[in-house]
Amino acid sequence: MMTATVQSRGQALAIQNLSLEFPTFSGAIKALDNVSINVAKAEIVGIVGESGCGKSVTTMAATGLLPKGRYRITGGSVRLFGHSTLTMDESQLQDVRGKMVSTIFQEPMNALNPTIRIGKQLTDVIMRHEEASLSDARRIARDILADMLIGEPERVMKQYPFELSGGMRQRVLIAMAFSCNPGLIIADEPTTALDVTVQAVILRLIQNRARRTGTSVIFISHNVAVVSQLCDRLYVMYAGRIVEHGATRTVLDAPQHPYTQALLRCLPERVAPKQELEAITGAVPNLMQPPAGCYFQPRCKEAIDLCRSRSPQLAGAEGREVACWRRGVGLEIAEQGSRP
Amino acid sequence: MAITRIIIPRLVLLLFVVLGVAIITFTISHLIPGDPARMIAGDRASAETLENVRRNLGLDRPVVEQFTIYIGNLLQGDLGTSLRTNRPVAGDIRTFLPATLELGSVALFIAICLGVPLGVLSAVYKDGPIDQIARTVSVCGISMPVFWFGLILIYLFYAKFQILPGSGRLAMGIVAPERITGFLLIDSLLQGRFDAFRSAVYHIILPGFVLAFANMGVITRQIRASMLDVLQEDYIRTARASGLRKRMIIFNYALRNALIPSITLLGLALGDLLYGAVLTETIFAWPGMGTYVVTSIQTLDFPAIMGFTIVASIGYVLINLLVDLAYMLADPQIREV
Numbered sequence: 001m002m003t004a005t006v007q008s009r010g011q012a013l014a015i016q017n018l019s020l021e022f023p024t025f026s027g028a029i030k031a032l033d034n035v036s037i038n039v040a041k042a043e044i045v046g047i048v049g050e051s052g053c054g055k056s057v058t059t060m061a062a063t064g065l066l067p068k069g070r071y072r073i074t075g076g077s078v079r080l081f082g083h084s085t086l087t088m089d090e091s092q093l094q095d096v097r098g099k100m101v102s103t104i105f106q107e108p109m110n111a112l113n114p115t116i117r118i119g120k121q122l123t124d125v126i127m128r129h130e131e132a133s134l135s136d137a138r139r140i141a142r143d144i145l146a147d148m149l150i151g152e153p154e155r156v157m158k159q160y161p162f163e164l165s166g167g168m169r170q171r172v173l174i175a176m177a178f179s180c181n182p183g184l185i186i187a188d189e190p191t192t193a194l195d196v197t198v199q200a201v202i203l204r205l206i207q208n209r210a211r212r213t214g215t216s217v218i219f220i221s222h223n224v225a226v227v228s229q230l231c232d233r234l235y236v237m238y239a240g241r242i243v244e245h246g247a248t249r250t251v252l253d254a255p256q257h258p259y260t261q262a263l264l265r266c267l268p269e270r271v272a273p274k275q276e277l278e279a280i281t282g283a284v285p286n287l288m289q290p291p292a293g294c295y296f297q298p299r300c301k302e303a304i305d306l307c308r309s310r311s312p313q314l315a316g317a318e319g320r321e322v323a324c325w326r327r328g329v330g331l332e333i334a335e336q337g338s339r340p
Numbered sequence: 341m342a343i344t345r346i347i348i349p350r351l352v353l354l355l356f357v358v359l360g361v362a363i364i365t366f367t368i369s370h371l372i373p374g375d376p377a378r379m380i381a382g383d384r385a386s387a388e389t390l391e392n393v394r395r396n397l398g399l400d401r402p403v404v405e406q407f408t409i410y411i412g413n414l415l416q417g418d419l420g421t422s423l424r425t426n427r428p429v430a431g432d433i434r435t436f437l438p439a440t441l442e443l444g445s446v447a448l449f450i451a452i453c454l455g456v457p458l459g460v461l462s463a464v465y466k467d468g469p470i471d472q473i474a475r476t477v478s479v480c481g482i483s484m485p486v487f488w489f490g491l492i493l494i495y496l497f498y499a500k501f502q503i504l505p506g507s508g509r510l511a512m513g514i515v516a517p518e519r520i521t522g523f524l525l526i527d528s529l530l531q532g533r534f535d536a537f538r539s540a541v542y543h544i545i546l547p548g549f550v551l552a553f554a555n556m557g558v559i560t561r562q563i564r565a566s567m568l569d570v571l572q573e574d575y576i577r578t579a580r581a582s583g584l585r586k587r588m589i590i591f592n593y594a595l596r597n598a599l600i601p602s603i604t605l606l607g608l609a610l611g612d613l614l615y616g617a618v619l620t621e622t623i624f625a626w627p628g629m630g631t632y633v634v635t636s637i638q639t640l641d642f643p644a645i646m647g648f649t650i651v652a653s654i655g656y657v658l659i660n661l662l663v664d665l666a667y668m669l670a671d672p673q674i675r676e677v
Contacts, residue, residue, distance in 0.1 A: 065580060090586065093583075094584070094585060094586070096583065097583035098584070099583060102582065103581040105581070107574055110574035110575060111578045112575055112578065113579070114597065114672075114673065115596050115600075115670070115671060116592075116593070124584060128583060128588075129583060160672045160673065162672075176578070
């Protein structure tokens with residue numbers, strides 16, 4: 001039933017105007033505000049933004065991984081290959097996770113169970129979703145480990161996680177994520193905890209396999225340089241809102257939003273040698289009492305009165321939008337609004 | 341290979357522990373005021389009689405000589421002769437120890453069978469009604485004195501409803517099965533004596549449950565705490581993200597890791613059972629080591645007290661060895677390094 005839906009639609013994931021808050025004793029934290037993210041089939045999409053901007057919350061909400069009862073969806077919808085995940089119960093979500101969508105988290109050191117052999121952890125997942133005997137499952141596991149450039153898959157399957165290096169563990173986790181051929185892989189900072197030398201290898205492994213199998217991928221990262229080489233399109237998030245999105249090259253070569261521009265000016269790769277790196281002054285807003293208007297406005301050098309009173313909506317051409325009063329469509333609206 | 345590396349040093353250590361305990365108990369027994377000869381001969385015995393008793397017991401010899409004799413006998417498995425029963429202490433212990441071990445094993449079994457699932461449920465449904473009940477029950481278990489709880493149960497089930505016996509190991513009129521292991525439950529089954537088995541089961545329910553209850557509380561709390569820790573771990577999130585079923589995640593992926601910190605506790609619980617048994621046995625007139633030791637202490641029966649202390653310390657060392665072996669079983673990181 002799933003394949004039919006996938007074939008009939010071009011979308012792997014369609015998040016529409018998702019708003020979400022975490023209720024606390026001192027008030028609700030508005031973690032996501034009107035977030036819309038679309039991932040086409042076989043497309044590789046990046047979400048960038050600094051820690052706490054809602055990147056992981058977005059995908060975890062979409063896959064039902066946030067702790068039950070600790071959050072509240074206040075609006076919007078999520079469609080994963082046509083199925084609404086927000087309305088699924090836990091049992092339905094268990095069928096979806098691992099089969100339609102898999103997530104690779106950061107920190108591979110703790111992401112594998114320390115007391116269970118690698119082989120069993122892989123076959124448990126495979127046998128959960130596929131009609132496979134144990135020997136079938138072991139064969140699938142072995143093949144996919146080999147595909148992750150693991151030299152002796154048979155030996156690794158007999159080992160425990162503590163016997164493997166961080167890079168090897170992350171390969172195992174990627175193998176696990178791909179093991180049931182999900183249509184979408186969410187790679188949540190997959191290389192943040194790894195040595196720089198293995199980072200590129202790991203990212204290529206994910207990219208290559210995804211391209212070969214037509215799997216969609218969402219790369220979540222605070223590192224623009226990492227995602228820029230892998231992704232077709234980029235979403236830039238700030239304080240629970242999407243502030244800009246577009247094709248990777250366009251966003252990086254001609255960033256529109258002041259936040260994106262500032263973010264890119266912080267990258268050593270993009271600054272001439274010996275020139276000082278910039279830092280974005282100020283701090284991310286407190287989402288329990290967010291600032292009025294645009295959330296970036298308190299740190300923005302270009303802010304005008306309108307920025308402080310009304311929040312800008314994403315506007316622009318199809319596939320290239322910016323949420324800023326000082327840019328593109330926003331500018332026109334701003335000017336119309338300021339006319340007497 | 342790794343197993344022998346753990347076991348052999350422990351067995352060597354055991355010798356030193358026994359020697360150390362022997363020195364300590366021997367010293368204490370000679371420092372404590374109270375004259376065993378006087379206890380035996382009675383208050384009104386003449387000085388001559390007293391002297392005779394002393395000579396018979398070897399108490400007139402120099403302390404160092406007494407000690408070497410004691411150690412020499414100890415190495416041959418001779419724990420001396422009880423001043424009270426006039427029988428070899430080793431024989432007395434062989435008679436009474438199985439009853440205590442049987443009671444302790446049943447209690448530990450009940451404590452684990454109730455405590456572990458209760459702790460798991462409590463952690464999985466944290467702050468829910470099940471958790472509240474489990475926490476109340478475990479606090480009751482930990483804080484209720486064994487003698488009080490035991491008496492309440494005897495009053496309810498023996499005196500009032502008359503559905504369970506309140507004392508002894510077997511009903512009157514039932515001949516005990518021939519001794520093989522000393523465990524009535526096992527011996528009666530081995531000999532096909534189902535009447536004795538039934539009676540033994542009925543008799544062990546109340547004392548077993550009383551003894552189990554306190555340890556169950558400790559186990560529940562420990563399992564709850566370590567389950568809560570483990571459920572926060574990244575690998576549980578990985579398992580959830582792979583779509584594994586909740587039951588599988590809880591029992592195959594979480595509990596196994598949560599048990600590791602609980603193993604030490606189970607070892608301690610086993611030790612606790614020994615001392616809890618003293619009170620429980622007294623209340624339920626259970627003919628085990630507890631009753632034997634209490635009477636020995638009351639009559640200043642030093643050989644018996646020392647014998648029990650040595651056996652108990654050997655027991656502790658063996659329990660610790662079991663704990664280490666259990667660690668190896670549960671944690672591959674210890675096993676394979």
